[in-house]
Amino acid sequence: MVASKRNRVLAGMMLAIGFAALRSAPAAEVAAVLRAPDFKLSDQYGQSLSIQYPRESACVLIFADQRGSSQVEGWVRPLYSRYQGRVTISGVAELSSVPSALRTMIQGIFKKTIQFPVMLDWTGRVSRQHEYRGKAAAVVIVDPQGLILHRETGKAAVEALERCYEVLDGLVRTEDETPPTAPQDGPAVEQAQRQSRQNGAGGAVRQSDQAKK
Template identity: 35%
Template sequence: MVRKAAAWLLLAALLSFIPSRTAHAGVPTADNLIGGQSQSFTLTDQYNRPRTIAFPTDKPLVLMLGDRGGSEQIEPWVRELYQRYGDSIEIQGIAILRGVPAPIRPIIRSQLRSRAPKSVLLDWGGAIADMYRCQSEVCNVVVIDRQGRISTIVRGGVSPERARLVCQALDRIR
């Protein structure tokens, strides 16, 4: 558990060097995504291995999506959720890397390989961030049940109220 939290902390530090992107003007909130079906998707990780997120799954899934600004909020969320749920849930980090120039991408991958042993999916184009209507500069926490229904989306750093919302969603679907 400590090693997983340390890996997420390193991811947060690495993401601090990546440019953030402002949110889309006029993009609807994620509220109307709640209860809807999550789409399957495939991204590659820092090892250039493809990973498909598809449903049904064995465990509830928590996606943590963040750009540079949101990366600082990832590790406290991971620590909070691992303390409460351990391995009964799956947490998958997704780095929102929209706007990173192609020549810099191998450097980002290399840094993540050397510092983050847990697979971090790389959303270079921002398609997954757009799918979940992620906000920039914050951690976007998406809780998805085993069948792929979006249970809740919470944005921002861990706080008692946000943690309560995420934990209530996880308790309902575990």
């Protein structure tokens, strides 16, 4: 009886620990190696925007419905500041709950309140293809070949941003790596080297003269 009771207590403790771990787990997903689909959507200005793979740079897709829209800026600002011009950052608004009769009005609100282009996913098809579940913002990191490498869901907490930085820094570093150029020989190179040495010596003399004055 005592052993049986002890086993039940231990089993209960293990279950409690398991549920506590689930509740405290961060809203991050190390994405399985899934290929992101090519897609095309119109933004609030009526311009057709497309995401296609392979592409020159990595891509960050930020999905949000109405409930997740308040979390988008917390992601966009730091990511844009850190990777401007090096990573494509695109917002996708999941609008499948908007009635057709209200689409023009909603598009106008986007146009008045958001300056940067936002892809309007009226049917929700593109969001579903990227496994967006709604009710919160979601960040999807895709490499230039179209492989989904990482996901985050919810607010842009410091830890969540750091996880994104780790993935994106690796992608940017890979893109920046280029094979070293072989050294060149010849009269033109020798002349340029002599000129460079002369300029350096002249600069040192001028600095010395200025110091004496």
